[in-house]
Structure formats: C-alpha cells, structure tokens
Amino acid sequence: MGGVAVLAGGLSSIAQSAGPTKEVRLVAGPGRARVVPSPHPETAIWAYNGTAPGPEIRVRQGERLRVAVENRLQEETTIHWHGVRVPNAMDGVPHLTQKPIAPGESFTYEFTVPDAGTYWYHPHQRSLEQVERGLCGALVVEEPEPLQVDRDVTWVLDDWRLLKDASISGDFGNRMDAGMSGRIGNTVTVNGRVRETFGVRAGERIRLRLVNAANARIFGLEFEGHRVQIVALDGQPVEPHAPEGGRIVLGPAMRADLVIDMTGAPGARFRVMDTFYQDLEYRLLDLAYADAPLRERPLEAPLALPGNPLPEPDVGAAARHEVTFDGGMMSGMMGGMMQGMGRGHVWAVNGVSASGHVMDPMFALPQGQSCILALHNNTAWHHPIHLHGHSCRVISRNGEPTRHREWQDTVLMAPRERAEIAFVADNPGDWMLHCHILEHQAAGMMGVIRVEPPGTRT
Amino acid sequence: MQGLLSATHDARKDTQMLRLISALGLLLMAIAGANAAEPARKATLYKSPQCSCCEEYAKYLRGNGFEVKVVATHDLALIRRDNGVPTAVEGCHTMLLGDRVIEGHVPVSAINLLLEKHPQVRGISLPGMPQGSPGMTGRKTAPFTIYSFGDGSHKVFATD
Structure with a gap:
C-alpha cells in the first residue's frame, strides 16, 4: 500500500456517512x-x-x-x-x-x-x-469480520503489447484489434511484473483476489495440484464452489476471490497455467513452496462470506428489456465497414454504434423497479458486458438457469451466447452498459440506461 | 495486505516475454532461412486463436497446392508491423510465403500473379473480411480489390 496517503479517520461532514x-x-x-x-x-x-x-x-x-x-x-x-x-x-x-x-x-x-x-x-x-x-x-x-485465512493477497493480472525495446506498442485503436478480440498483449504481468514464482508455505490458506485489468485478454487460470474454491465473483459473495472444469475464467474487468489451501509438500513447485486460448496456453508462474511448512494441516474455518446489502430483484414482477450486441469480424458487418465507412465503428448495442459516452438512453427504469435484461451476443466474439452503478444476478445462460445465481457487474458472454441478468434499478442516473474489451467499447459497443427517481418520469 | 508479490526474480531464466519475442524472432528467421532452399508454396499463416475463417482460407489454399501451417497468435499487429503491412490494408490474418506477405483472404489467382509476374512486390492484401472471398461465407456482391504494398505505401494490384 505504499504511496497511499492515509490521513486518518475523522468523521465526514456528509450527513449520510456514519463511519470514518x-x-x-x-x-x-x-x-x-x-x-x-x-x-x-x-x-x-x-x-x-x-x-x-x-x-x-x-x-x-x-x-x-x-x-x-x-x-x-x-x-x-x-x-x-x-x-x-x-x-x-x-x-x-x-x-x-x-x-x-x-x-x-x-x-x-x-x-x-x-x-x-x-x-x-x-x-x-x-x-x-x-x-x-x-x-x-x-x-x-x-468485511467487518474477515475470512479466516493466513494471507490475503491481490493479483492484478494485466498484459502489455511490448516491442523488442520493452516500450509499449503505440498502435492503439488498431482496426483489426477493434473488430476481433481486442488488443491482446504479448507480456503478461502479475502486479505489474513478469513473475517466475509466488512463494507459499505448506498448510497455508490464502485468499487470492484476482483482478483482470487487461484491455482484452481473457484469463483461464488453472492451479495445478490444488483444490481451489471460488468465494466471491466481481466482489460479491457466492456460495463457495470449485470452478467449472478446474479453470477460473475471468474476462476483462472481472474479479474472483479464491481460497486456496496450500496442500503441497515443502519445497514443491506447482504451475499456475493460463489455458484460455487454445494453442496459446502458457505458464503464468509457479507456486513455490518454502522448505518450512506453516502448519501440518490447513485451516478448517468456514469459507462462506457474509452477504452484501444488495436489493433482491423480484424476478416475477420485473420489467424486461432486450439488449442485443452486433458487429465485428465474421458478422457480415465488417466487410461493408471495410469497403467505405472507415470510421472505426464496428460494434453496436441495440442497433446503435456509440461515438461517445453521452447518448440517449436505450430505455428508462423507474427507481426501485426490478428489471431483467436479456442480453444477446449476436457476434462471433466474447464480450464482458459491464453495467455501471449496480450488481446484477446472472439468472440464466442460453435459457438454462445458472447454478449459483451469481451477482456480477461484468458478465462474460461467449460467442452467440444469451444471458439474463436481474437487478433492482435502485441507483438513479444515467449508467453505461458496455463491453469491457476496451477496443470494442471505443468502436461503438456501449449504451446508456436511465434510472429515474420518482416524479421525473414524463 | 500484500499488494505486491515478493520479487524473487531470476533474470537468467527466460521470462514469458523473452520466450514470446525470441520464439517469434526465431520463427521469422527460420522462415526467411528456409525460403532460399524450399519451394515458395510453403506458407505459414498467423491468425487470431478465436477466428475461424482463417482455417477455411488455409483449406482453400491447400486445395490449390499450397502447404500451409496455421499458427495461432495474439501478435498479429506486431507481425504485420514487422512485415510491412500498412494499417490501411489489414486483413484478418497474415501469411508469410517465403519473403512474400499475403494479407487476408486473397484469391489464389492474385497470389500466382504476385509470384509469377511481380518479384519486386513485397506483398498483397485483400483488406477486411469481404463476404464471398476465399474461406469466407456469404455471397460476393462486387469485385474484390487487391492491393500491393511495400515501403509503407499501398496501391491497387488487381481486381478479382
């Protein structure tokens, strides 16, 4: 936490603030x-x-x-x-x-x-x-009562497109990046550096907070030889569970909190692999066990986190809105784009390709209204769809109910996938709904929804 | 409270970046070196790991007597830069054919024209992903304009 000036905690003058x-x-x-x-x-x-x-x-x-x-x-x-x-x-x-x-x-x-x-x-x-x-x-x-772990660690995952002199390639806004998978780099870092190892001790329980800060790279992490439990997604607690297929998939801007018991032997090394992109799997780093164990057996404390004060959407009474995502390469739209339009707008939300953050809202929701957004990815590419100002339950994918009804603020959608998200529109204002592959966002893939306080509806 | 990992870095070990960059460099050198001795119809096609039409294009070329190795990469932008493909004529994949560069879904007729009649031209491109082009689905609605490039500029090479 070096560099953060913590000036201490007197009471704020703002009325609604109770704490420091x-x-x-x-x-x-x-x-x-x-x-x-x-x-x-x-x-x-x-x-x-x-x-x-x-x-x-x-x-x-x-x-x-x-x-x-x-x-x-x-x-x-x-x-x-x-x-x-x-x-x-x-x-x-x-x-x-x-x-x-x-x-x-x-x-x-x-x-x-x-x-x-x-x-x-x-x-x-x-x-x-x-x-x-x-x-x-x-x-x-x-949390007021932290999860009982030996270490609470954050890995900010990022990638960089570096030239041979280690400078950042200046080709921002590259049209093919924009129309395909975004700007994926050639150098992957954990907390800002290429890492070889991460030191652990036998018997240790670690809460590992993963943050995907990359513009476009989707991570699919596998911790070889370890049983990983996901305890939170996008900050919000989820029923502790093992990742599907043993792989934690994080699109850009997504987070996952993991609890990992270090069950390996002192001195052992285990690979942490990123296997998301076929044929481009690589080793992120090794978990490197110290020679001295921390304890004989891992902790047996419970893993479940207390819930956050999120309003529960009334799915039965929810207003329903469709949001479709179109465009990109292999969509038919791109060929036409290349022939003449040339403004770099290759993605659209509900038929509109945004050229800036200020735009007419796609729809307005009265404050307090439960809402379901049916998201349709009509493209050949992945999109992490981020809604500002709210967390949403992901209630279905491709028509099937989700097992954990996880709260997310960024919903990763596979090519052609459909998802339904539910939330209470309790936060008034104009809020972005956009793809968090930042090249897609810049190439038009964003929209605005409005949450209207009572009395403002016309 | 660990914001940072303990930096136990051994600089002698090849890092991921070194691996990536040197692998790319070696690959390019190997291709350039192989060119002198081997027939010019042996190609390496670099593509996004998530793009499927490039595989179809490779099949099309194989059906026309080319030997094509397909390599998935996140480094297309850098490969284009290293091989002189101007931004304005980028296609969806980049293929190295000896010391020639074939960008996008270029029809075989244009590749043959390049190989047989234009030894001085560095490469040719069919920009974007036009419907109905080799490897693409859809119907061709207008003639394709193929561009030649080299020295940072590009101009019309052929229509097909």
Whole structure:
C-alpha cells in the first residue's frame, strides 16, 4: 500500500456517512516501470502514484472513501470505481457523469462503499490507451469480520503489447484489434511484473483476489495440484464452489476471490497455467513452496462470506428489456465497414454504434423497479458486458438457469451466447452498459440506461 | 495486505516475454532461412486463436497446392508491423510465403500473379473480411480489390 496517503479517520461532514473517512491521493502521470526483467530496459508507462498497477486502496465496508485525483497526464482523464455502487456523479464517466479532469487539474471523488469485496479503479476517458499504459489499481473493501485465512493477497493480472525495446506498442485503436478480440498483449504481468514464482508455505490458506485489468485478454487460470474454491465473483459473495472444469475464467474487468489451501509438500513447485486460448496456453508462474511448512494441516474455518446489502430483484414482477450486441469480424458487418465507412465503428448495442459516452438512453427504469435484461451476443466474439452503478444476478445462460445465481457487474458472454441478468434499478442516473474489451467499447459497443427517481418520469 | 508479490526474480531464466519475442524472432528467421532452399508454396499463416475463417482460407489454399501451417497468435499487429503491412490494408490474418506477405483472404489467382509476374512486390492484401472471398461465407456482391504494398505505401494490384 505504499504511496497511499492515509490521513486518518475523522468523521465526514456528509450527513449520510456514519463511519470514518479514508483519504487517498492519486496522481495520474507518466512513470517508468520494470515490467520485464533485465537485460530488457524499463518501460515508459502511465501510472497512479508512479506504479502500475497503482496503489491498492483498502477501505472497510461502510466507510467513506475520499480520493483526490490530480491529473499530470497530457490529456483529460477520469476514474471509474469499477463495481462499486457509487452515486452517479462519482461514477467517472466523462461528460455523462462529470466533466473530465483536464491536464493539471484535480477532482475529488467521495462516496460510501456499501459492499465488501474486490473492486478496481481505472480511467473511463480514452481507456483503451490510458488503462493499457498502466492506469489501474485494486480497490479492496474489507468485511467487518474477515475470512479466516493466513494471507490475503491481490493479483492484478494485466498484459502489455511490448516491442523488442520493452516500450509499449503505440498502435492503439488498431482496426483489426477493434473488430476481433481486442488488443491482446504479448507480456503478461502479475502486479505489474513478469513473475517466475509466488512463494507459499505448506498448510497455508490464502485468499487470492484476482483482478483482470487487461484491455482484452481473457484469463483461464488453472492451479495445478490444488483444490481451489471460488468465494466471491466481481466482489460479491457466492456460495463457495470449485470452478467449472478446474479453470477460473475471468474476462476483462472481472474479479474472483479464491481460497486456496496450500496442500503441497515443502519445497514443491506447482504451475499456475493460463489455458484460455487454445494453442496459446502458457505458464503464468509457479507456486513455490518454502522448505518450512506453516502448519501440518490447513485451516478448517468456514469459507462462506457474509452477504452484501444488495436489493433482491423480484424476478416475477420485473420489467424486461432486450439488449442485443452486433458487429465485428465474421458478422457480415465488417466487410461493408471495410469497403467505405472507415470510421472505426464496428460494434453496436441495440442497433446503435456509440461515438461517445453521452447518448440517449436505450430505455428508462423507474427507481426501485426490478428489471431483467436479456442480453444477446449476436457476434462471433466474447464480450464482458459491464453495467455501471449496480450488481446484477446472472439468472440464466442460453435459457438454462445458472447454478449459483451469481451477482456480477461484468458478465462474460461467449460467442452467440444469451444471458439474463436481474437487478433492482435502485441507483438513479444515467449508467453505461458496455463491453469491457476496451477496443470494442471505443468502436461503438456501449449504451446508456436511465434510472429515474420518482416524479421525473414524463 | 500484500499488494505486491515478493520479487524473487531470476533474470537468467527466460521470462514469458523473452520466450514470446525470441520464439517469434526465431520463427521469422527460420522462415526467411528456409525460403532460399524450399519451394515458395510453403506458407505459414498467423491468425487470431478465436477466428475461424482463417482455417477455411488455409483449406482453400491447400486445395490449390499450397502447404500451409496455421499458427495461432495474439501478435498479429506486431507481425504485420514487422512485415510491412500498412494499417490501411489489414486483413484478418497474415501469411508469410517465403519473403512474400499475403494479407487476408486473397484469391489464389492474385497470389500466382504476385509470384509469377511481380518479384519486386513485397506483398498483397485483400483488406477486411469481404463476404464471398476465399474461406469466407456469404455471397460476393462486387469485385474484390487487391492491393500491393511495400515501403509503407499501398496501391491497387488487381481486381478479382
């Protein structure tokens, strides 16, 4: 947590805030980082407080968080608090929820964090370049009673498209990246560096918070030789369960909290593999056991996390809206695009290819209304669909009820997949619904939904 | 409270990036080296791991006497950059045929024209993924314009 100024916890003057306020200062600006080891040179990056990822912000559930952001970039920026149910004005979407922070200017975000869990922060302004150059960081909201583990560890997973001199390839907005799987890099890092090992001890129980901060890479992690339990997805508790097929799949912007008991022998090594893309599987790093065990047998404490104060949608009485996603290569749309349109807009939500964050809402929901969104991925590509301001239960996929009815803020959809998500539209304002493959978002794959407070409906 | 992992890095070990970059470099060198001795109809096609039409294109070429090795990669943008494919004429995959570059769903007739009549041209492209082109589904609605490139520029090479 180096670099975060914690100025202590006096009571906030804001009326609804009962708990203490945590103060954090983030400076967005150019930096240098040793992404790949010597003999490669350092990499010029954009960073929060000089590091990529930026400082891990830790706050307790129900606390108020006040973050003063200073922009030392040469361009405008904002910060979006991904997955945190913040008031609309704190959501960090340029022009839609705030004026972007100009170079040399500052902006203070302040909100109460309602839900415990693993979240993250990143710019929403030209995010395809700003996030890719290193602007991202984990935001951990601690439960009042923490899960009983030996270590609580965060892995911010990211990838970089580096040239041979270890500099970041400048081909942002590449049209083929935009129309296909997004900008997938050639260098995968855990907490900002290429890693060989992660040290563990026999008998240790680790809560591992995974954050996928990559623009476009989907991770599919397998912990060889270990029984992994998923205890939270996108910050929200889920019934503890083993990942399907032994693989934790995380699309861009998604998070998973794992509990892993280190059941290997002292001195042993086990591979952590990323097997998501066929024929491109690779070893992320090794779990490297120390020679001395921590204890004979792992802890036997319960794994279930207490629930967050999320309103339960009334599925039977919910308003239903269809949201279709179209476009991209192999869709028929792209050939036409290539012949003439050439504006780089190759994706559409409900028939509209967005050219900016400010747009007419696809539909409006009265505040407090339960809502089902039926999402249709009509494309040949994966899309992690992110809804701002709310967490949603994923209630079905391809017409089949989901086993865990998991709460998510980012729903990974396979090619041609359909999913239904349910939530209570309890947070007033205009909220983005977009693909979190940032190249897809920039190429039109975003829309807005409106939640209207009582009395504003016309 | 670990934000960072313990940095137990051994710089002598090949890292993932080194592996990726050197594998790419070696591969390109191997292809360039092999070219002198082997027939020009032996090709390596680089494609996104999630794109299916490229496999169909490879089948089409094999049916026309080419020997095609398909390699999935996330590095198409870098391969194009290293092989002089201008951004304006990018196709959905990149194929190296000796020291020639075939970008996208280029019909065999154009490849043969390149090999037989234009020894000085670095490569040719059918940009995007036009419907009805070799390996693509759908119906061809208009003639395809194939571009040649080299030295960073591109111009019309043929129509098909």
